Amino acid sequence: MNCASSPATPGGLPESVRARVDIVTGSHGDPGVVDRAFAGADAVFWLVPPDMSAPSLDSAFSGFSSAAAKAFSIHDVRHVVGVSALGRGTPAAGNAGHVTASLAMDDLIASTGVAYRALANPSFMDNLLWQAVSIRDNGEFTGTLAADRPAPIAATRDIAAAAARLLLDRSWTGAGEVAVLGPQDLTPNDMAHIMSEVLGRPIRYRRQSLDDLRAIQIARGASDPVATGYVDMMRAKDDGLDDGVPRTATTTSPTTFRTWCEQILAPAIRA
Template sequence: MIVVSSATSNTGSAVAEALLAAGEQIRVLGRSLDRLQRYVDRGAEAAVIRTGDPGSLREAFAGARAGFVMMAPGIIPRCDDFAAHQRRVISAHQTALAGLDGLTRIVSLSGWAANYAGARGPVWGLRPFEEALDTLADVEVTHLRAGWFMENALPMIEEVRATGVARGLIPADLPLPAIATADIGAVAADLLTGRREAPTRTLELQGPRDLTPGEITAAIGKALGRPEARYEQIDAATMRDGLLAAGFSAHMADGTTAMTLDVAERRIVMTRSRDADTATPTTFEEFLAHVAG
């Protein structure tokens, strides 16, 4: 049995789909049984959990030989102390997974922000999450430090569709290690089943090539039939104001802006060059063809 946490998230669902396609018996975890039903219909077990509750987590992982875990949700827009939420989730996983009979392998979704010791905002907890999982005895742990999710471009698609302009804090010419979550799921599934061995405890992942926001916007414009599409860089204050207008608390608006600044000012970077271990196959154009409609 392989357990997949946050199976309704983009990456969790990609892991579950890859494991089901490989014929594996899985148990999917989430906060709503209704949203897990599509996996149950295909033969999976399902369990409703509270990510900050070690008791429900330990019960959900009982009998598993391997598990995929992640910090979820990644953002709580109206939260006033996201670090406290992350500490509860980290502690719950460390307590729940310690000493579980038969559990020998864990794959965690981390992120390239964990490369930066001073990471702020929603990604602050990634490295502490890794460190907590590293304390598990007799469990092989691999942390996937994935780059910039291609799914981050979904709001840009809607902006370009509506106005022809995508706006963001990251400079137009800054290369980003864009990666599709479907590819992260495929790598995680291979690690969980033992079809792949990680060369190191932390495995950076990135797509076939870096993309700048300018290139991303141009590709979106081409896919949508809007060749005039352009990218416009905004400042931190404008980003923060936009988040507040969208309903974010001041705490989450500040943290999300700080996180994005760490990318924009190149404090969050990949530490390994792209190679056979770190590169994944899906191009941004292939991703767009799937989601842009």
């Protein structure tokens, strides 16, 4: 089942995928769309798309998911896997912008009685692709974390693999989280060093202020609540939001930052 959110279109799917799925076109925030999409489904993968113009983070996450939450019960969906975030139980989670809203969405879905697993994720390696031009042309990437602050970081393909495992083996019950932490914590300076080695040229990290982050988000078309949410989230990350889950064999995912740079970032830079 693929429930596409505008502006995604069926034509964007590879032919090999289109031949294996039933496609329902429309927003999965639309009750009519999810009603059609969930008919006959016993498991759902739930991913809220970014909405830069959302009037509030609650509407972007829980409000957007409310139609699906109702449809889970109507169609007797038994298992749901959702993309969420680290932070539950940490002091920083109460005012962490997008993360706080995502955790509230998890609670909404779990309240329906479905067996639910929230994929609790740190920042994504793949977010660096937004800075590919700056890395290529200026030898620089930016962020708001302190340059020497270690934090988990994960590849989106490992998050997808964790979701697939849960959807293929649905022996689990109740509600809970599955953390995807990547193989090791890295500082921004560590990342700059690895990128430099992989790309064969010096790459540096520049810490930007939260005010600069807010201004960039507004310039990209973010509403005031969304821009504020990004600032609150990144402030919380610097205050330990992503530090609450211990690294174990279960929470560690395989793709190293070096491998990701070799296989994903370097080709993007060359392109």
